[in-house]
Amino acid sequence: MMSDAALPITGIIEAVLLTAGKPLTVQQLREVFDETERPTHKAVEQALVELEQLCSGRGIELKKVASGYRLQVRESFAPWVARLFEEKPPRYSRALLETLALIGYRQPITRGEIEDIRGVAVSSNIIRTLVEREWVRIVGHREVPGRPAMYATTRQFLDYFNLISLDQLPPLSVSRDLDAIGREIEQKIEQTPFH
Amino acid sequence: MMSDAALPITGIIEAVLLTAGKPLTVQQLREVFDETERPTHKAVEQALVELEQLCSGRGIELKKVASGYRLQVRESFAPWVARLFEEKPPRYSRALLETLALIGYRQPITRGEIEDIRGVAVSSNIIRTLVEREWVRIVGHREVPGRPAMYATTRQFLDYFNLISLDQLPPLSVSRDLDAIGREIEQKIEQTPFH
Amino acid sequence: MLTDPAAPANPAAKPQGVGPPPLALIAGKPLAQLPLDLYIPPDALAVFLDAFEGPLDLLLYLIRRQNMNILEIDVSAITRQYMEYIAVVESMRFELAGEYLVMAATLAEIKSRMLLPRQQIEEDEEDDPRAELIRRLQQYERFKKAAEDIDQMPRQERDIFVADACMPKLPLVRSYPEVAMAEILRALETVLKRADMFSSHHVEREKLSTRERMSSILIRLQQGGFIRFESLFLPDEGRLGVVVSFLAMLELVKEQLVELVQADPLGPIHLRARVAV
Numbered sequence: 001m002m003s004d005a006a007l008p009i010t011g012i013i014e015a016v017l018l019t020a021g022k023p024l025t026v027q028q029l030r031e032v033f034d035e036t037e038r039p040t041h042k043a044v045e046q047a048l049v050e051l052e053q054l055c056s057g058r059g060i061e062l063k064k065v066a067s068g069y070r071l072q073v074r075e076s077f078a079p080w081v082a083r084l085f086e087e088k089p090p091r092y093s094r095a096l097l098e099t100l101a102l103i104g105y106r107q108p109i110t111r112g113e114i115e116d117i118r119g120v121a122v123s124s125n126i127i128r129t130l131v132e133r134e135w136v137r138i139v140g141h142r143e144v145p146g147r148p149a150m151y152a153t154t155r156q157f158l159d160y161f162n163l164i165s166l167d168q169l170p171p172l173s174v175s176r177d178l179d180a181i182g183r184e185i186e187q188k189i190e191q192t193p194f195h
Numbered sequence: 196m197m198s199d200a201a202l203p204i205t206g207i208i209e210a211v212l213l214t215a216g217k218p219l220t221v222q223q224l225r226e227v228f229d230e231t232e233r234p235t236h237k238a239v240e241q242a243l244v245e246l247e248q249l250c251s252g253r254g255i256e257l258k259k260v261a262s263g264y265r266l267q268v269r270e271s272f273a274p275w276v277a278r279l280f281e282e283k284p285p286r287y288s289r290a291l292l293e294t295l296a297l298i299g300y301r302q303p304i305t306r307g308e309i310e311d312i313r314g315v316a317v318s319s320n321i322i323r324t325l326v327e328r329e330w331v332r333i334v335g336h337r338e339v340p341g342r343p344a345m346y347a348t349t350r351q352f353l354d355y356f357n358l359i360s361l362d363q364l365p366p367l368s369v370s371r372d373l374d375a376i377g378r379e380i381e382q383k384i385e386q387t388p389f390h
Numbered sequence: 391m392l393t394d395p396a397a398p399a400n401p402a403a404k405p406q407g408v409g410p411p412p413l414a415l416i417a418g419k420p421l422a423q424l425p426l427d428l429y430i431p432p433d434a435l436a437v438f439l440d441a442f443e444g445p446l447d448l449l450l451y452l453i454r455r456q457n458m459n460i461l462e463i464d465v466s467a468i469t470r471q472y473m474e475y476i477a478v479v480e481s482m483r484f485e486l487a488g489e490y491l492v493m494a495a496t497l498a499e500i501k502s503r504m505l506l507p508r509q510q511i512e513e514d515e516e517d518d519p520r521a522e523l524i525r526r527l528q529q530y531e532r533f534k535k536a537a538e539d540i541d542q543m544p545r546q547e548r549d550i551f552v553a554d555a556c557m558p559k560l561p562l563v564r565s566y567p568e569v570a571m572a573e574i575l576r577a578l579e580t581v582l583k584r585a586d587m588f589s590s591h592h593v594e595r596e597k598l599s600t601r602e603r604m605s606s607i608l609i610r611l612q613q614g615g616f617i618r619f620e621s622l623f624l625p626d627e628g629r630l631g632v633v634v635s636f637l638a639m640l641e642l643v644k645e646q647l648v649e650l651v652q653a654d655p656l657g658p659i660h661l662r663a664r665v666a667v
Contacts, residue, residue, distance in 0.1 A: 007271060007272065008252070010254075011252065011253050011254040011269075011272060012254060012272055012275045013254070014253055014254035014255065015254030015255065015268040015269065015272035015275065015276055015555070016254075016272075016275055016276055016279055018213070018254065018255060018268060018553055018554060018555035019268055019276050019279065019554070019555060019557055020279060021552075021554065031278070032275045032276070032278040032279050033275065033278075054253070057203070057206065058206050058209055058249070059205075059206035059207060059208070059209035059210030059211075059213065060209065060210060060213060060553045070552055070553075071213075071552070071553040072550055072551060072552050072553055073210040073213065073214060073550070073551040073552075073553060074206075074210065075544060075549060075550070076202060077202065077206060077207055077210040078549050078550070078551060080207045080210065080211055080227045080228065081210050081211055081214050081227070081551045082548075082551075083226070083227040083228075084211055084214065084215055084227055089547040089548035090547060092541065094443055094534075094537060095443055097537035097538075097540055097541050098443060098533055098534060098536075098537040100537070100540060101533050101536035101537040101539075101540055102533050104536075104540070105533070105536060117526075117529055117530060117533060118443065118444055118446065118530060118533070119444045119445055119446035119447075119489055119493070119526065119530060120443060120444025120445070120446075120447075120487070120489050121487075121489070159546075160545055160546045161540070161543050161544070161545050161546075162543070162544050162545070162546075162550055169536075169539075169540075170536070170539040170540075170543070172532055172533075172536055173531075173532050173535050173536075210551075210553070213553040213554060213555060214551045214552075214553065214554065216554065254555075255555045258556075265556050266555050266556065267555055267556035267557065267558055268555050268556070268557060268558045269558060270558040270559060272558065273558040273559065273560050273561055274561055276557065276558065276560060277560045277561055280560070281565055282565070283565075284565045284566055284567045285567060286567050287567050287569060289577060289580075292569070292573055292574055292576075292577035293577040293578070293580065293581040295569075295574060295577070296574045296575070296577045296578035296581065297578065297581065299574065299578075300578060300598065300601075301601070302601050302602070302604070302605050303601070303604055303605050303608055303647070312581060312582070313581050313584070314584060328566055334605045334608040334609050334612065335608040335609075335611065335612060335647060335663055337645075337646075337647065338646060338647070338664045338665065345608065345647070347602075347604075347605030347608070347609075348605070355569075356571055360599065360602060361598045361599060361601065361602035362598055362599045362602075364598055365571070365575060
């Protein structure tokens with residue numbers, strides 16, 4: 001290996017991130033160096049900060065997502081990049097997005113539980129698409145008759161949506177206290193004539 | 196399209212080149228801009244020169260190839276990138292290890308002799324692998340019909356196992372635990388001043 | 391093309407001109423009059439059915455169309471509309487999903503309960519089907535909203551593009567498997583045991599250095615030609631080294647790998663690799 005200690009670690013990390021095709025952790029970045037010249041965890045983190053600064057004002061930025069660091073086009077530059085691609089980005093059906101939302105916010109969750117909330121059957125196609133995209137995976141089985149699979153979201157799901165962790169999902173709108181709702185309805189009923 | 200005229204054309208070109216996945220011509224680069232803000236041929240060329248300068252000292256460089264411009268990792272950074280894609284080699288087969296052991300302890304030895312002891316044919320692949328790794332070499336030919344090659348171990352073989360000479364190969368004795376012998380050798384080697 | 395009548399975020403569902411949002415677009419024309427005007431072209435109905443994600447979604451839509459708060463559902467009005475919808479779909483002999491029919495039954499039950507004296511409602515508070523329906527509607531609405539939020543989040547392929555530079559010419563790095571000495575010993579042990587030759591092929595230290603020397607002599611003879619007998623022995627190797635070289639040479643002669651040549655009596659002795667005649 002013709003490693004050259006004179007090459008800046010920031011440049012090496014930039015080159016590696018630009019060819020990896022997936023986010024890399026600090027540990028994975030350390031491992032591209034020969035044992036004899038391997039930088040410390042801290043040194044890599046410092047180089048990442050430096051790289052971030054180097055990117056300021058440029059077309060790309062360093063982004064931390066669930067499974068590590070990646071270099072990506074700054075969102076403000078995205079419209080020009082989108083121009084480049086003739087194919088329209090994939091659109092997802094409401095059924096798929098609702099299923100994904102339920103798995104995201106209520107994981108681990110079984111298909112039956114998803115169906116209870118949505119009030120409608122979930123097609124096997126949707127589950128298969130989510131699993132094939134590696135957004136969702138089976139994390140166990142509920143110990144009830146039939147041992148249904150429980151689904152949870154993956155790191156790739158977070159990566160795809162530019163997130164580091166699940167807490168970054170937009171907050172779920174609050175559902176109001178049932179008793180309060182009940183009382184309100186009763187009041188309403190008393191006030192309104194029957195139909 | 197939320198195009199922002201204030202964004203630097205160099206940054207846009209950088210972002211576009213880093214997502215195109217193929218070289219782009221000046222004309223193709225111009226086409227990612229809205230007609231109303233499309234830079235001239237000359238302006239794009241100027242931006243490319245600027246981009247080239249921006250890349251100096253970084254992990255990537257602007258390259259002009261037959262079908263246009265592309266941003267690629269500098270060749271001096273290739274060793275680290277290569278590390279990223281290095282695959283863990285599979286383990287050697289039992290047959291290979293047996294062949295190597297027989298060459299080690301019974302050299303010089305022909306393939307036929309190895310086959311006699313092992314009771315099965317030795318594939319050419321195994322011999323080739325051992326020769327390619329430079330652990331084994333042909334040291335002559337036995338003067339019998341077919342003039343079969345005689346194999347012996349090499350200096351590199353000794354170096355790999357930290358041995359000075361073949362004497363240091365442990366004597367075989369079934370009564371001893373092989374792992375213990377291995378450990379013993381390693382200890383002995385650590386104590387010798389040569390290594 | 392399917393449209394989502396309840397999601398204003400969807401540009402295709404935006405009202406064209408004034409009036410309520412269209413239920414669906416058929417051949418580019420908005421369909422806004424369902425189910426008030428009960429004539430629906432069969433094609434439109436299929437689209438209409440597909441536009442909803444089940445009975446809860448349809449109910450939410452009807453509630454919104456009436457400008458009602460979920461908490462203030464006018465059960466009668468909603469039930470009537472829902473039943474009309476169901477009736478139309480059934481009359482067109484579309485296969486209705488069971489969930490829609492179950493909901494129809496639930497609504498009918500709630501409606502009838504509400505006609506009962508209030509006392510009885512309070513007794514049955516535990517399993518008040520109206521409260522249960524509202525709870526389900528609310529729960530569903532939360533996730534319907536969450537799905538819309540997720541759809542709005544920046545995502546790869548649409549808003550996020552991972553930067554990717556071209557690869558340089560990668561050096562050919564060959565990585566080899568690691569081998570431990572113990573593995574070689576184990577391999578040797580098995581092969582010798584298998585051959586049942588263990589006792590007769592006891593390998594000793596002296597023997598090994600002899601074999602090593604045999605290899606090195608053969609290498610020296612590889613280029614062809616002769617080497618002088620004396621050149622095999624290096625004084626600085628000491629007595630043991632001389633013995634090893636001599637044994638190696640004898641072994642090579644015995645195995646007919648080399649031959650000793652002496653041109654004249656008492657003249658120098660040479661070694662050369664044996665070549666078949």
